[in-house]
Amino acid sequence: MTKKQKNLLLRVIVAAVFFVPLYLISEGIVPVSLPKWALLALFLVPYLTVGYDILRKALLGIRNRRVFDECFLMTVATVGAIALGEYGEGVAVMLLYQVGELFQGVAVGRSRRNIAELMDIRPDYANIENDEGQLERVDPDEVETDSIIVVQPGEKIPIDGVIVEGSSALNTSALTGESKPVDVGVDDAVMSGSINLSGLLRIRTTAEFDESTASKILELVENAASRKSKSENFISKFARVYTPFVCFAALALAVLPPLFTMVTGLGMAGYDGVGALWREWVLRACTFLVISCPCAVVISIPLSFFAGLGGASGQGILIKGSNYLETLSQVRTVAFDKTGTITKGSFEVTAVHHNPIDARKVLEYAALAECHSSHPISQSLRRAYGEKIDQARVSEVQEISGHGILAVVDGANVAVGNEKLMNRAGVAFLHCHHEGTIIHVAVDGEYAGHIVISDELKDHARQAMDALKRAGIEKTVMLTGDAESVARRVAQDVGLTEYRAELLPQDKVACVEALLKDCGGGKKLAFVGDGINDAPVLSRADIGIAMGALGSDAAIEAADIVLMDDDPLKIAKAIRISRKCLGIVKQNIAFALIVKAACLVLGALGLANMWVAIVADVGVMILAVLNAIRCLFVKKL
Numbered sequence: 009m010t011k012k013q014k015n016l017l018l019r020v021i022v023a024a025v026f027f028v029p030l031y032l033i034s035e036g037i038v039p040v041s042l043p044k045w046a047l048l049a050l051f052l053v054p055y056l057t058v059g060y061d062i063l064r065k066a067l068l069g070i071r072n073r074r075v076f077d078e079c080f081l082m083t084v085a086t087v088g089a090i091a092l093g094e095y096g097e098g099v100a101v102m103l104l105y106q107v108g109e110l111f112q113g114v115a116v117g118r119s120r121r122n123i124a125e126l127m128d129i130r131p132d133y134a135n136i137e138n139d140e141g142q143l144e145r146v147d148p149d150e151v152e153t154d155s156i157i158v159v160q161p162g163e164k165i166p167i168d169g170v171i172v173e174g175s176s177a178l179n180t181s182a183l184t185g186e187s188k189p190v191d192v193g194v195d196d197a198v199m200s201g202s203i204n205l206s207g208l209l210r211i212r213t214t215a216e217f218d219e220s221t222a223s224k225i226l227e228l229v230e231n232a233a234s235r236k237s238k239s240e241n242f243i244s245k246f247a248r249v250y251t252p253f254v255c256f257a258a259l260a261l262a263v264l265p266p267l268f269t270m271v272t273g274l275g276m277a278g279y280d281g282v283g284a285l286w287r288e289w290v291l292r293a294c295t296f297l298v299i300s301c302p303c304a305v306v307i308s309i310p311l312s313f314f315a316g317l318g319g320a321s322g323q324g325i326l327i328k329g330s331n332y333l334e335t336l337s338q339v340r341t342v343a344f345d346k347t348g349t350i351t352k353g354s355f356e357v358t359a360v361h362h363n364p365i366d367a368r369k370v371l372e373y374a375a376l377a378e379c380h381s382s383h384p385i386s387q388s389l390r391r392a393y394g395e396k397i398d399q400a401r402v403s404e405v406q407e408i409s410g411h412g413i414l415a416v417v418d419g420a421n422v423a424v425g426n427e428k429l430m431n432r433a434g435v436a437f438l439h440c441h442h443e444g445t446i447i448h449v450a451v452d453g454e455y456a457g458h459i460v461i462s463d464e465l466k467d468h469a470r471q472a473m474d475a476l477k478r479a480g481i482e483k484t485v486m487l488t489g490d491a492e493s494v495a496r497r498v499a500q501d502v503g504l505t506e507y508r509a510e511l512l513p514q515d516k517v518a519c520v521e522a523l524l525k526d527c528g529g530g531k532k533l534a535f536v537g538d539g540i541n542d543a544p545v546l547s548r549a550d551i552g553i554a555m556g557a558l559g560s561d562a563a564i565e566a567a568d569i570v571l572m573d574d575d576p577l578k579i580a581k582a583i584r585i586s587r588k589c590l591g592i593v594k595q596n597i598a599f600a601l602i603v604k605a606a607c608l609v610l611g612a613l614g615l616a617n618m619w620v621a622i623v624a625d626v627g628v629m630i631l632a633v634l635n636a637i638r639c640l641f642v643k644k645l
Contacts, residue, residue: 024103
C-alpha cells in the first residue's frame with residue numbers, strides 16, 4: 009500500500025469512528041439530544057476529514073473549466089444533502105465513496121505488481137576489471153560494445169552479451185515467465201535482466217545498455233499505457249458527454265417538477281407547504297447525482313486492460329498497448345514465418361552431394377561467400393567449415409534477395425544460393441531429393457555441388473497449432489522462402505491448414521494482403537515472425553507478434569506483441585488472455601449500465617433514497633473492480 013493510500017485509509021477510519029455514533033444519535037437510536045447546529049458541526053468533522061480532497065478537486069475543476077467529473081458530482085450531491093438536513097446520508101456518501109476509491113487504489117496497485125517486478129530487471133551497475141585486476145562498479149551506460157564485464161553469483165546481467173568464460177544457471181523468469189533456470193556456458197548468448205544464480209561469468213557485451221533486452225522491455229512496457237483501446241477511448245468520450253448530461257438532468261429534476269406542481273396545483277396536497285415540495289425534489293436530484301456517478305465504468309475498464317497487460321507480462325508476453333490487446337481478441341487467422349518461429353532456426357549442415365570437387369572445398373567456398381551475412385543458414389555454413397574466416401579473401405559481395413549471394417573468393421566467381429540463383433547465373437544444377445534446405449554452389453560458372461542443411465521443429469510447434477485451434481483460430485498459414493518440399497513437410501508435421509513456399513520478402517506482404525481480404529466480419533489476422541525481413545509483414549498485419557527477445561531489432565520494433573521466449577504455445581495463451589480481458593470489460597460495462605439505469609429511474613420516481621444511491625455507486629464500483637482484478641490471473645489459461 010502506498011503512502012497516499014495509507015493516508016486515505018487513516019482518514020477513512022477516523023471519519024468512520026466519528027460518523028457511526030453521530031449517525032446513531034441523529035436517527036434517535038442513541039438517546040442523546042443535540043441542537044441542530046451542534047449536530048451539523050459534529051457531522052462536518054468526519055465529512056471534511058474524509059472528503060476535503062474531493063472538495064478541493066471539484067473546486068479546481070471549476071476554476072480550470074473542467075467542471076463535470078465524479079468529484080463535482082459527489083460534491084454537489086453531498087453538500088446538497090447536508091444543506092437539506094440529511095447530514096448522515098451526505099457524510100455516508102462521501103465516506104463510502106472514499107472507501108471505494110481506496111479499494112480501487114489497492115486493486116490498481118496489485119495489477120501493477122507484475123509491471124513493478126518487471127521494472128526490477130533494470131540493472132544498477134556493471135562490473136569491469138581495472139588495471140590491477142580488481143572489480144570496479146560502473147554505470148551500465150558507460151560500458152561500450154565488445155567490453156568484458158564480470159557478473160558474480162546473485163547479480164543481474166546488465167547488458168546483452170556472449171559468455172567468454174565460466175558457466176552458470178540463469179533465472180530468466182522476469183523476462184520470459186519461465187521459472188526453470190537456464191544453464192549457460194561459453195559462447196552462449198545471455199540477456200540483460202537475467203539473474204546469475206551460481207558461477208562467475210565473464211561476458212563480452214554485444215550491445216550498448218540502451219539497446220539491450222532489459223532496456224527494450226522497459227521501454228515497451230512504459231509506452232504501453234499511452235496506447236488506449238477502442239473501449240477505453242469510447243468510455244472517455246462517453247464520460248465527457250454523460251456527466252454533463254446527468255448534471256443538467258438532475259438540475260431539471262430539482263426545478264421543473266416543483267415548478268409544474270406550484271403552477272398547476274396538481275399533487276400539491278401531498279406536501280406540507282412549498283418548502284417541503286422543493287426539499288423533496290432537490291433531495292431526489294442529489295440522489296440522482298450520486299447514482300449517476302460513472303465511477304464503476306470509468307475506473308474498471310482501464311483497470312481491466314491494465315490488469316490484462318500486467319498478467320500477460322508476468323507470463324513473458326509483452327503487449328505494447330491495450331488497443332493491441334483488444335484487437336488480439338478478434339484474431340481468427342494466424343500466419344507464421346518458418347525459420348525461428350515454427351522451427352528452431354539452428355541449422356546444421358548434414359551432407360554435401362554431387363560435388364566434383366572435394367566436399368571440404370565446397371564448404372570453404374560457401375562459408376567465405378556468406379561471411380558477411382548474419383542469416384542462420386550462413387552461420388551454419390561457417391560452423392560446418394570450422395576454421396577462422398579470412399574476409400580479405402572475399403570481395404565484390406552481392407546479395408540478391410530471395411536468391412543467394414555472388415562473391416569473388418580467392419579470385420574465383422562464386423555463386424551460393426537456391427535454384428533461382430543457379431538459373432540466373434546460367435549454371436546447370438542437380439536437384440536434391442533429401443529433406444532440408446538445399447544450398448547450391450557454383451565456381452566460375454561450373455556446378456560445384458549442393459549442401460543439405462536441416463532445421464529442427466520447435467518442441468511445442470505441434471501443440472501450439474492444436475492450442476490455436478482450440479482457441480478458435482480458423483486458419484493457420486506458413487509463409488516461407490524455403491522450397492516447396494521443405495514447406496510441405498513442415499506444414500504436415502505441425503498441422504498447419506495452409507502454406508506458401510518460395511516467397512521473397514515482398515511476396516510475404518502480398519500474401520498477408522490477400523489473407524486480410526479473406527478476413528471479414530470483424531475478424532483479424534496476426535503474423536508471427538522474428539527476422540529482419542519479417543518487419544514489413546509484422547507492420548502490415550492487424551497484429552504483429554515477434555518471437556523471442558533475441559529476435560531482430562527491426563522485428564521487435566515493428567511488432568505489436570513481443571514473446572520473451574521462443575515458445576509458440578504463448579501465442580494461444582496471449583489470445584486467451586485478450587479474450588478473457590475483453591469478456592470482463594463487457595461484463596463490467598453491461599452490469600454497471602444496467603444497475604445505474606434501473607436505480608436512476610427509481611431515484612427520479614422517489615423510490616430510491618440516498619442509501620440505495622450509495623449501493624448503486626460504490627457497491628457497483630467495488631464489484632466491477634473485483635471483476636477487473638480477475639484479468640491478473642492468467643497463469644492457468
